[in-house]
Amino acid sequence: MIVCGDDGLAHRLAAELRGVYGEQVTLVVPPSVRRVRQPVVGRARAASAALLDRFSAAVNRTGAGGAEPASNEQVVEAAEVTEAVLTEVGADRAAALALVYDDDETNIRAALTARRLNPRLRLVLRLYNRRLGQHIEELLDQTAAVASGTGPGTAGLDASTTVLSDADTAAPALAATALVGTSKVVQTEGLVLRAVERQPPRPGEVADPGLCTLALLSATSNDPAGADGSEGSGEQGPQLLPDEAAVASATGRGTVVLEQVSYSGPSLSSGRGGVPPFASLFSRRLRWSLAGLVGCVLALAVALMFVTGEHPLYATYVTLLDLFGINDPAFHESTGRQVLQLLSGLVGLLLLPVLLAAVLEALGTFRSASALRKPPRGLGGHVVLLGLGKIGTRVLTRLRELHIPVVCVESDPEARGMATARRLRVPVVLGDVTQEGVLEAAKIHRAHALLALTSADTTNLEAALYARSVRPDLRVVLRLYDDDFATAVYRTLRAAHPFALTRSRSVSHLAAPAFAGAMMGRQILGAIPVERRVLLFAEVEVAGHPQLEGRTVGQAFRAGAWRVLALNTAPPGGRRGEGEGPEEEGAPASGLVWDLPPTYVLGAGDRVVLAATRRGLAELLGRRRRERAGA
Numbered sequence: 001m002i003v004c005g006d007d008g009l010a011h012r013l014a015a016e017l018r019g020v021y022g023e024q025v026t027l028v029v030p031p032s033v034r035r036v037r038q039p040v041v042g043r044a045r046a047a048s049a050a051l052l053d054r055f056s057a058a059v060n061r062t063g064a065g066g067a068e069p070a071s072n073e074q075v076v077e078a079a080e081v082t083e084a085v086l087t088e089v090g091a092d093r094a095a096a097l098a099l100v101y102d103d104d105e106t107n108i109r110a111a112l113t114a115r116r117l118n119p120r121l122r123l124v125l126r127l128y129n130r131r132l133g134q135h136i137e138e139l140l141d142q143t144a145a146v147a148s149g150t151g152p153g154t155a156g157l158d159a160s161t162t163v164l165s166d167a168d169t170a171a172p173a174l175a176a177t178a179l180v181g182t183s184k185v186v187q188t189e190g191l192v193l194r195a196v197e198r199q200p201p202r203p204g205e206v207a208d209p210g211l212c213t214l215a216l217l218s219a220t221s222n223d224p225a226g227a228d229g230s231e232g233s234g235e236q237g238p239q240l241l242p243d244e245a246a247v248a249s250a251t252g253r254g255t256v257v258l259e260q261v262s263y264s265g266p267s268l269s270s271g272r273g274g275v276p277p278f279a280s281l282f283s284r285r286l287r288w289s290l291a292g293l294v295g296c297v298l299a300l301a302v303a304l305m306f307v308t309g310e311h312p313l314y315a316t317y318v319t320l321l322d323l324f325g326i327n328d329p330a331f332h333e334s335t336g337r338q339v340l341q342l343l344s345g346l347v348g349l350l351l352l353p354v355l356l357a358a359v360l361e362a363l364g365t366f367r368s369a370s371a372l373r374k375p376p377r378g379l380g381g382h383v384v385l386l387g388l389g390k391i392g393t394r395v396l397t398r399l400r401e402l403h404i405p406v407v408c409v410e411s412d413p414e415a416r417g418m419a420t421a422r423r424l425r426v427p428v429v430l431g432d433v434t435q436e437g438v439l440e441a442a443k444i445h446r447a448h449a450l451l452a453l454t455s456a457d458t459t460n461l462e463a464a465l466y467a468r469s470v471r472p473d474l475r476v477v478l479r480l481y482d483d484d485f486a487t488a489v490y491r492t493l494r495a496a497h498p499f500a501l502t503r504s505r506s507v508s509h510l511a512a513p514a515f516a517g518a519m520m521g522r523q524i525l526g527a528i529p530v531e532r533r534v535l536l537f538a539e540v541e542v543a544g545h546p547q548l549e550g551r552t553v554g555q556a557f558r559a560g561a562w563r564v565l566a567l568n569t570a571p572p573g574g575r576r577g578e579g580e581g582p583e584e585e586g587a588p589a590s591g592l593v594w595d596l597p598p599t600y601v602l603g604a605g606d607r608v609v610l611a612a613t614r615r616g617l618a619e620l621l622g623r624r625r626r627e628r629a630g631a
Contacts, residue, residue, distance in 0.1 A: 119147035133163035210257035388417025554598035561616030
């Protein structure tokens with residue numbers, strides 16, 4: 001396996017392939033002066049170290065920290081992924097190549113070169129542009145089929161191209177953490193699957209298992225000084241995919257159950273084309289000025305009616321003529337009529353600047369319709385989102401799809417997500433979140449949750465600590481890169497605020513399993529975090545898997561490893577492209593059958609959706625890979 005990248009996702013992916021799948025990995029990274037520090041994964045922790053000491057050590061850790069590369073990993077430094085570099089690392093004989101640079105153009109250029117060198121190479125690309133990614137995936141697959149002489153399509157060809165986005169993979173979990181009653185979400189085949197954390201049932205109550213029970217939460221999840229739910233928590237940590245006996249005997253432990261939820265509700269576009277409401281065209285002072293002038297005109301018309309004895313409509317008409325200065329002077333009229341004409345002319349002089357101000361305000365309102373909005377007065381129960389980069393933009397879109405009120409905070413007025421915020425008419429506060437008054441402008445004291453998704457761990461931590469000082473019970477979700485840092489922050493915040501919800505998430509940690517699964521030849525539908533562990537959802541063809549083929553659904557279930565959830569009856573290749581939500585008009589109906597009886601026998605032609613741990617999925621894919629190698 002070859003992994004090429006310039007940020008933490010490359011190191012995470014290489015560690016995933018080595019530690020979980022046992023693969024030989026060649027890691028291509030930029031030279032040391034340009035390379036980011038690799039994440040600290042699985043570092044041994046001293047049991048006697050105090051929380052504060054570990055917290056300080058995490059904050060002051062230098063970039064040189066981390067374990068030495070494993071023996072089955074080769075590290076190659078290269079400024080660019082050229083044909084010579086790919087030839088040097090053995091792309092012509094490799095099984096799979098992952099291109100996970102932060103720049104889309106770099107990944108596309110390297111993918112085209114790699115496909116020319118090895119048509120049978122399995123490619124995994126990281127692209128932020130989803131529409132472009134669909135076209136690139138089709139192009140590279142067609143190229144591989146033509147070069148291998150199999151014609152259009154990839155039937156019988158082991159090479160494949162998978163385009164993934166770390167932002168899209170992590171966004172559902174990050175957005176769902178901030179929602180009421182929802183902790184994790186994954187989308188597949190036109191459906192939204194929601195994993196919900198449920199408290200232990202009271203005596204005499206029976207917990208609703210939903211579609212199935214995915215996990216048992218940590219035994220000490222309510223203890224501020226307890227385990228943190230990570231891979232090293234042992235028996236106290238979460239249990240993924242437990243059997244019925246384990247669920248029945250797990251008294252006092254919360255569960256994570258799977259529910260099927262179809263998205264409903266109006267589309268994001270309100271159909272008004274961005275036109276502001278009429279009341280917002282004019283300021284309050286201008287509206288009162290216009291109302292006063294209208295009152296003066298009516299008063300003059302009534303006075304003229306009493307002075308001349310004319311009909312009310314005729315008196316109003318004459319008053320308007322006097323107002324606009326197009327009536328003849330009242331030389332031979334009564335004194336009262338002459339006075340009223342002078343007053344009407346005076347009111348007409350006052351009307352001119354008011355009308356000019358109204359026109360200018362209306363034009364200014366239309367011009368600023370696409371400008372950034374400010375948080376409205378009285379806003380409450382919203383989500384404060386920090387950072388409008390790649391991740392923040394995707395999370396913002398997810399939140400608005402669920403009609404959750406959001407206020408964004410961004411320091412860069414040219415950030416990637418600014419255009420999305422304008423299009424969705426989301427309030428944005430421009431400023432450095434570490435500066436005093438910025439979070440207050442975002443109404444943090446009345447917010448429901450804080451999503452700190454900037455690229456700097458210390459900035460996210462500082463914002464979370466300040467927000468907690470303003471509101472101790474605030475729900476906080478942190479994007480943290482380093483495992484040790486995340487563990488120390490999580491434990492410290494939970495100990496300091498035991499009754500507030502704190503979650504730490506790493507984008508590369510959530511995305512790496514999906515990229516690794518794609519390199520092994522399977523499309524990962526999504527990943528759901530269970531505390532600091534990850535549960536994967538994958539679509540697998542039953543053929544070639546002795547653990548599945550010819551077995552019933554009940555027999556195929558292996559506790560702690562994998563579980564068959566649904567049967568996919570849709571035609572192969574009919575799945576919608578990444579990022580096409582189930583709410584889109586004209587979307588085809590899901591082909592998933594969820595109510596499979598335990599006695600249903602899985603045939604060679606079936607395709608199933610299963611939930612699996614990382615090691616469980618590695619066992620499924622690894623056995624098939626070894627059988628192919630032996631054949």
